[in-house]
Amino acid sequence: MTKDGYIPSIGLEVHVQLRTRTKMFCACRTDFGQPPNTLVCPVCLGYPGVLPVMNEQAIHLTVLTGLMIGARISEYSKFDRKSYFYPDMPKNYQISQYDQPLCEGGTVTIALDGERKEIRVVRIHLEEDVAKNMHFGTSSGIDFNRAGHPLMEIVTEPDIGSPAEAHEFLVTLKQMLAYAEVSDCNLEEGNIRCDVNCSVRPADQTALGCKAELKNLNTFKGVQAALEYEIDRQTELLSGGGTVRQETRHWDAEAGVTRSMRTKESAHDYRYFPEPDLMPVVLRRELVDGWRKTLPEMPRARRARFAREYGIPEYDAGVLAADKHVADYYERTVRCPANPKAVSNWLMTEMLRLLAEHDKDIRSIPLRPEALAELIKLLEDKTINMTTAKELFAELFNRGGMPGELVAARGLTQVSDTDALERMVMQALEQNPKSVADYRGGKKAALQFLVGQVMRLSKGKANPKVVAGLLTKKLDG
């Protein structure tokens, strides 16, 4: 509900680029960032005489997505030609699905402020992506590398009630798709694009208001910001006695406003008809059930299982389960075996931090689960201290190896022997009379400083607990 008592209704049309090696209807690669017009063939260029051939993996991934959201997988579906002329269209018709899509129905459950809400999905269908336009001075350039990339379109009912919910929907969807490896969902690469329908109505009205369509939303935050603006705009209009026009509006992220787009054709006449070059897709129950078995455990279920099976807090489970590959890594490490809470701590702190800093994927780092498990054991056995452990972690992260070997080779074993430490403790006390005085004067924090001094003297190898104990004895005694 807006502050003026209007209820927003938001529907999304999300276009997701599927994670296939080749395009939807030809065998060109789908790599991103290649020089223009280098990943093309007569088919995706719309040359005379070419014919499309369906990429089975694209069908598979779309069906998996449908299964994940509990949609009905159509036993019979087909492709249609959607005709319109535009420079980014190699054939000036797009092969899409009109009235018999691959999936119908289903829901995506979002959680916001502790509340759960089900957003209904109308349908999921498959189509081919268009080329990329670039604008120069008096001309536009077209790169067909992207043309023909498989695109999955997910259309929701207008169940979304606020910009925050829309954002959460997209985040949840992205997580689900990344989990099932359906899409890389990399916004910079344009893997996931969104059009939004938005209307508001007075609280006492049941029928939805007139909706506007928002385009050019390139980030999830952009979706949220655009919706916030648009809802305000519509609310102001209506409460001022005006009416909302059904139109397409362009989001200007810099100015923070939506603007009515130049009216092109009032409504496209797409002249849909069944694609004669492609045969129907018949998905019988046995095939779909077989594909259902290839679905990974979903994030929500995995989080619950982590908390239950490994006895870690909900919060930890949530962080770990958020990314499928991090979750996989976690489980492999715990099964080495290693203490679940310790593994969780290391992943949530050092691991995620270093992954972000170095912009790496956890699957590509040399630090193997077995090595992490060994590091944790060395720490538990008090063979090494935390400082050493953190340094080793960083090194293993960058260069691999096994911590036990490194500790042995470099003599990194923690020094806990009191005799050995005694000398350094004495030295630290002698070198820092002020801290001694501070401590004896009531500043307990000075102890930590002195511990640090001993650590420095021991080149980090002293067992800090033992050091603290020795210092305390000497200072208090």
Place this chain on the structure above:
Amino acid sequence: MSRLSSLSVHELLDRLAAGTCTSVAIVEDLLSAIDQCDPTLGAYLSVEREQALADACAADAARADGGRGRLLGIPVGVKDLLNVRGQPCGCASRILEGYKAPYDATAIARLRAEGAVFVGRLNMDEFAMGSSTENSGYRPTRNPWNPACVPGGSSGGSAAAVAADACCIALGTDTGGSIRQPAGFCGCVGLKPTYGRVSRYGLTAFASSLDQIGPLSRDVRDAALLLRVIAGHDPRDSSSVNVPVPDYEAALEQSLDGVTLGLPEEYFVAGLNAEIRDAVQAAVNRCRELGAELVNVSLPHTPYAIATYYIIATAEASANLARYDGVRYGLRVKDAADPVEMYGKTRAAGFGDEVKRRIILGTYVLSSGYYDAYYLRAQKARTLIRRDFERAFGKCDAILTPVAPTAAYRLGEKTENPLDMYLSDAFTVPANLAGICGLAVPCGLTGDGLPIALQILGPAFGEPTILRVGHAYEQSTDWHAARPPAAAPENSDS
């Protein structure tokens, strides 16, 4: 002795195998024949002299080395809408000026693999839209039986060249009769395979659910030979069917004993041209003499076939031809302010009248508010037409009909009224709608000396049957040996 370029392909293969001629000699003679008669006929849009001779030379060498391609060293003519790597593929249209095909159509690749030599590109109605080759973007082709007459269309160049001995065998395409009707008008053999029998990959699309590639040849045996090479499943064509390719030549040896032939009453209506009726009836009688049984069948939805065809074909064509916009290849009209203007001007300048007509009709029948009344209705009518044939083939093995309601007419005679031209396709379009196969064989001449042909229709994948019937009939007559007046002279040195 007959000159080489006037022999059938199987005769040439015999001589090549026996070593009594070379492929180079065949191609040289063919090029000379083309020089002699094509200035009158205009069947060729381009002739690949050097390349063809080079390929013939290579074929001779390969043969000497033990090479065994089924068509090794045989020159083949190609209708201008088949993509041949490195050659222009203009579809007889100005909108494709400048376009060079970077790939081979599958049918072309298969011919190449069997050693065929591509000798030139043959004239056609622009984008295969027409029944007389008068819609070519360049010039009409003339009928070798009477150069004032049309050769038929859209594969008019292919038919005229084969009939005139200016081409040993040619590829054509058939969407509504475009192989069978010109073959009939020019007195040669033409075969439309079952839909899905031959890959459409590389065939510039006119109507996707109707188009098929097929041979135009001097006799039925040659057609069987060529079909064997080009037929077969292609993973690049999702509409191609995975059915084994039989030995079509073996099918030719059987007599007509035990064959039942159906005569559809709807094709022999009261108003049918008397000469056509008599010639076809004589052919029917000959088939009975050869051992076939005759039965009457009915194809009740025949009168609706033209309407059904012109809705479906133009609808599919309107989408298939949308890609010709000057962006990626072909003609582009410059000095346009924006892409919309560029498209409009390029397409207006590049397409001829008939193409524009069909694009507009096709766009209309798919447009909002009209889809149900036209396109959807036509697809349902198509089901009824298909069922007519299925029912009829329950009573007979093949169906005999005339190919066209008239023989070849004069150039310009039917260009005034497009509808007149469309109505002349009545006997050929049903086979495309039903997806079945059809063969045209010559069966007579009119009083004016123009060819009349018999059409033999078979069920889906019934090519062995129609080839058998066609061959038996052909071998019992001399029609296939008749030479048109404007054919290349019988001696190469004339």
Place this chain on the structure above:
Amino acid sequence: MKEQAKAGSIDVGYVAHLARLALTDSEIERLQRELSQVVAYVDQLAELDLAGIEPTAHATRVENVFREDEPQPGLSHEQVMANAPVSARGQFLVPKILE
């Protein structure tokens, strides 16, 4: 589905724009005449009783024709640009697209 417009009432000028054909006035006039006649002819399909008849979208009864997700080489950049009417910086150029 939009309401059924009156069959046989083809507006050539409008349809030509949908199909991106820039026709002259005299062309439109001629085509209007010719195509009205053709449309009137094909309207005869309205005579048929098509209740319960399935449309034939494909002449063959094939289904599930798929391809493995395996890359194959396409065209080289040079081959592609060789056919381009106007190009620069490796891209196909068109007059500036107005959004």
